[in-house]
Amino acid sequence: MLKFKSKKIITLFVFSISIIAIVFFAVACKDEKPVEPKPPKPVSILGVWKLVAFVDEENNTSRQPEYPGFGNDSMRYTLSFYDFLDSVQLASNQFIKGYYANGVTVANGLFGCYSVDYNTNILTMTMQSTLVLEGIEDATLYWSIFVGVEKILPFNLFADTLQLFYNDKKNYLEFKKIGGLDD
Numbered sequence: 120m121l122k123f124k125s126k127k128i129i130t131l132f133v134f135s136i137s138i139i140a141i142v143f144f145a146v147a148c149k150d151e152k153p154v155e156p157k158p159p160k161p162v163s164i165l166g167v168w169k170l171v172a173f174v175d176e177e178n179n180t181s182r183q184p185e186y187p188g189f190g191n192d193s194m195r196y197t198l199s200f201y202d203f204l205d206s207v208q209l210a211s212n213q214f215i216k217g218y219y220a221n222g223v224t225v226a227n228g229l230f231g232c233y234s235v236d237y238n239t240n241i242l243t244m245t246m247q248s249t250l251v252l253e254g255i256e257d258a259t260l261y262w263s264i265f266v267g268v269e270k271i272l273p274f275n276l277f278a279d280t281l282q283l284f285y286n287d288k289k290n291y292l293e294f295k296k297i298g299g300l301d302d
Contacts, residue, residue: 164235164242164274168281168294170196170261177289184257186225196261198222198294200233220244222265224258229265242272242283264292 174181184196201219217232231246246265264270264285275282281294 162276162278164200164276164281165202165299166296167197167199167298169297170198170292171295172293173257173260174282174291174293175289176291181293184261185255194223195225196223196257197297198229198265200235217243217245220246222246224261225255226258227262229262231265237276240274240276242274244270244272246270261292 170184172181172183186195199221203219204216217234220229220231220233222229227248229246229248231244233242233244235242244265245268248262248266264272264283273284273288275284275291279296281296282291283294284291
């Protein structure tokens with residue numbers, strides 16, 4: 120009689136282990152779709168950008184902008200791109216429509232409109248200046264790159280870096296993003 124009960128217990132034990140093993144392998148081998156990562160947020164020109172370098176690609180040199188007598192104010196040499204449409208009246212009384220942009224040198228304020236083509240990496244800007252102070256070389260160069268009607272600037276855009284080319288792509292202004300539209 121004892122022999123009969125132990126066979127039943129052994130059979131029940133083996134059966135239980137088999138069921139547990141089958142369930143374990145069924146769960147472990149379940150063909151689940153992997154969780155797909157969210158696509159990265161598209162990089163956008165929108166926000167506030169601070170000039171950190173004048174880069175000369177031909178000579179492989181780079182230098183920081185100068186702030187003579189003004190200190191290294193965080194809002195000097197900035198460009199801000201907004202996502203709302205605006206209209207700017209030029210000195211010729213011509214109106215230009217586009218997305219609003221503004222900027223600051225050490226002595227000049229800039230404002231105007233822009234359009235951007237992310238497929239061709241072309242930024243088109245029509246900017247005016249609130250004031251023109253000459254004698255500060257970097258401010259004059261910065262001003263001359265942006266002020267005018269339909270300035271076409273090729274660019275490279277990375278997560279926190281914007282490179283705006285000028286002088287037939289021999290030089291570029293390198294900006295770092297210091298703020299977004301929702302900051």
